[in-house]
Amino acid sequence: MSWDGEYTSQNVVGEITGRSKPNEVVLIGGHLDSWDLGTGAIDDGAGVAITMAAGHLIGQLPKAQRPARSIRVVAFANEEQGLWGGRAYAEAHKAQLRQHQIGAESDFGAGRIYAFKADVPAHAQAALAQIAQALAPLGIAAGSAGEEGCGPDLSPFHALGMACAGLAQDGTDYFDYHHTPDDTLDKIDPAALAQNVAAYVTFAYLAADADGDFGSAPKPEAAAPAAK
Template sequence: MSLRLPLGLLSAASALALGFAFPAAAQDAQTVQRAAAVRDAALKENVALDYVTRLTTRFGPRPAGSRSEQEASAWAADYLKDLGFRNVRIESFPLVGWDRGEESATIVGPRPQRIVAAALGHSPATPAGGVEADVVRFDSLEALMAAPDGSLSGQIAYVDAGQMVRMQDGSGYGVLSRIRSAGPAEAMKRGAVAFVMRSAGTDEHRMPHTGTTRYVEGRPTLPAFALSAPDADQISRMVEGGETVRLRLSSTARTYETTSQNVIADLPGRSRPDEVIVLGSHMDSWDLGTGAIDDAAGGGITIAAAKTIMESGRRPARTIRVVLYGSEEVSQPTNTGNGGGAYVRGIGAAVSDHIVAGESDFGADRVYALRLPPGGAGTEFQRAATRVLGPIGVLASAEPELHGGVDIGPLAEVGVPVFTLAQDGTRYFDLHHTADDTLDKIDPAQLTQNVAAWAGLIWLIADSDVNFRTLRTAATPAR
């Protein structure tokens, strides 16, 4: 596709340098009309819901490196072949897997009561019979880090930073996910025997949110657990009331050597097949639910968008590549354990032919905004995208996208431009990493709106000359 700017803004030569070519107005209008037609066709598709339904029903939870994840990936490769994708392949990489085993948590003093907790991913098992100790409560990660070394000897560190702030863009998550990642290591430095935290979630259900925690120098730290919100409140009230709270925690978690894998499939470009657009999501999920919103939905959205383009009657100029990444949820203890990193290592120098990458990994609720790579805001391309996406409620954002997400982050790090179709995450962290992440939480109408947004935008990029790398260079001020 080639798009026009108002006369006088750019010479033809400078326009080409920015990655655009300018056809006649009628051709420009025709390109947008084709993208709109692809968008409308996507509103009638059912591939996305079919994929999510089959994946979550047949395979259930898909922990990274588990037999379930491996079998789901093999099935997905066949599914993509049946849909008509080309060059479908599975690329495996080594991984240290983690199995939850059995777990329990109990307040043993001052009065016994059961509480609901989930071990954090890759935290080690407790000693046989569990660990029992008094709780020391902190109201932030920083407060824990300020405690002197050795001050928690023989005790359980508990961080309650309050309920996660509910935001449409999910920006309240980072504060609590830092606690989950770094808290166990900080507690270990201070002599603690275990670590607990309020779950990183926006709900008030008696349902904990799991998630991975970090290794230190390639080794696990402490047995670590997330409490459901009501149980976190219960313990905090007891501590604030002057009670000495004593917990017994038990976990039989284990690690094991295994492999994960990326599933890759192409819709080859018509005239420039070496120029690749990556549509990413991830296959693995946490073990408590069935991974419907995190991230079977993303796979369904990106597969369905590419399939709609495939059926449009005209292949776009550039190649569209769907990647179902493995091991997004667990990225340690070695750098071989992340599907995004494995993909970049596998393609080598061909990464220079990657035009742009996008990731769908924020549930299945509606898309409300488009963030383009740096230099994309205010361009004729953005205006064309708005003409296509505006009718389904997707607005242009002036904020550039720099990182993309966990799976395509490694592509961004080596210079591939990334974009985001921002989803409404208002309720996402009610469900995220919990037993409530199940198929019934997906709204089919909102899922389909996602597919339409992806299909319309990707058509515009794939059948165009837009070059986001040169746009980024042009947008960078000279020093």
């Protein structure tokens, strides 16, 4: 293998426009690139497929039944070489940070989701509990308070202050295939994939229709180290 230089790639962004608060956004997504040994089915074809399917299903609803806020699905460019797409998204949207209500990323294959967690302020706990209750019939438990699960591509925007939710997946065999020639579609269980889609539909719809916000706010600049 060799290094063949640099080129320009793009984030791919699709959006289901919200019913009444179209400028407020719930952000879901995965990353478009993959390691070059396998096909990238689990890393991260699954994440793009899961979140794109969730956006597609919500987009098929009659307009009057759409959630209040917009749902934005992003297939991030070039995660593997250093979160370039995620960093570019954060830089391009930092002026709209508060409009990004909450984000969740799928980047751990297609194993079943077993827990839902988010670190949000007290005023958002009721909305979070409503989402957790709706996820419970899918076999998803409410995670412990204080945990969060921001995916790699969302971490640059999370560092600036966007609220994040984590849909934690069974990754028992993830690292058996991750970044190997064995990362191929036959490793994905269709039933588990469908459970992931159902969970992302539930999360995205209810977060986009929740009363109140989830606490996204610019973080104060880190204090400059004192001169010595």
